[in-house]
Amino acid sequence: MVESVKVRQRVGQDGILHLEIPVGLTDQDVEVMVIYQVAPIDIQQNLKDGFEKQLFEAALSNLRDTENPLRFNNFAYATRELVRHILIRIAPDEELVKCSWYKNEIESRENGITRRQRVYYAVQGGLSNEYVRDILGIDIIEMQKFLKDAVDKMSKYTHIQEKTFNIDDSKVERFVEETLSAVSSLFSTVKKKHKIITSALWEQIDESTVDSALSETILSLDELSSHHSIEEVYTSDIQIITIDGDFIRFRAEGTIACELQWGSGSDMKRGDGAVASHSFPFTCELWSSVSEPEDIQTEEGAFSADTSSWWSEYTDE
Numbered sequence: 478m479v480e481s482v483k484v485r486q487r488v489g490q491d492g493i494l495h496l497e498i499p500v501g502l503t504d505q506d507v508e509v510m511v512i513y514q515v516a517p518i519d520i521q522q523n524l525k526d527g528f529e530k531q532l533f534e535a536a537l538s539n540l541r542d543t544e545n546p547l548r549f550n551n552f553a554y555a556t557r558e559l560v561r562h563i564l565i566r567i568a569p570d571e572e573l574v575k576c577s578w579y580k581n582e583i584e585s586r587e588n589g590i591t592r593r594q595r596v597y598y599a600v601q602g603g604l605s606n607e608y609v610r611d612i613l614g615i616d617i618i619e620m621q622k623f624l625k626d627a628v629d630k631m632s633k634y635t636h637i638q639e640k641t642f643n644i645d646d647s648k649v650e651r652f653v654e655e656t657l658s659a660v661s662s663l664f665s666t667v668k669k670k671h672k673i674i675t676s677a678l679w680e681q682i683d684e685s686t687v688d689s690a691l692s693e694t695i696l697s698l699d700e701l702s703s704h705h706s707i708e709e710v711y712t713s714d715i716q717i718i719t720i721d722g723d724f725i726r727f728r729a730e731g732t733i734a735c736e737l738q739w740g741s742g743s744d745m746k747r748g749d750g751a752v753a754s755h756s757f758p759f760t761c762e763l764w765s766s767v768s769e770p771e772d773i774q775t776e777e778g779a780f781s782a783d784t785s786s787w788w789s790e791y792t793d794e
Contacts, residue, residue: 520657523664525566532559540653546643549652553631556656560628563663568595575722576603592628596621600670602720603767613677615670627659671717675727678771683712685773686729686761689780697784702737708754709734725770729761733782757782
């Protein structure tokens, strides 16, 4: 007896899929075959509202039309166009051509841009190839090849011939899995490579974040007491917000611990003042030039402490 069970499960940060599936059997050996595919929702979360999500849904709706012998051909065409639009969005022409590594590889077109170059830009923006390769140790070739193979296969099925018509259901399932995995990997790999960049620059970003907290007047903290002093700034996460042909923009998040004082120094000596220690979440916006990525800068007002928890407690009392 063969039983089929379909589940949706999240893969953890360790990259391992953990499954617990009740099967109604005890003390018996069973043979298990696992076939997995990336859930479309993971792709939808990275699509822009409106046209991109509508196009993706239209591509999937073609697959549901099981009576249509062109269902995979239509899916392949729509998904190939979706990938094209995604790459143009995350690697716009006007920014890409600014990059020091850019060169026109399409002789028939002015400022021609290849799919490979768009993938490179999505990962590294205007960072030099030497910095990405030698300092960060990032290899983009494997991801670019994976996406290229998927797009080439989709292109094959947009040209209707006898051998590409009315594809067998088992092949459709395999091709769809490969296609969705390639699209999903585009987003996930960009995020992973950006994580490598932030990890390499963590020390410099953390130092600039602390400097910003100490040098700025943090109005949200000033509102809480007569005086305050910062005891610790702990950065827990750093993300790349944008990376283009000129700049990398970061957001640091973490916790700021401070001592709040009510009353003056004289009040404290007389026992009329009070002090208390509190911690609040913060965000800090930072940037650097792609030509000097380790020179991290902030602007006035870049550091913000969220003291809403304080006011919530105050209101509850």
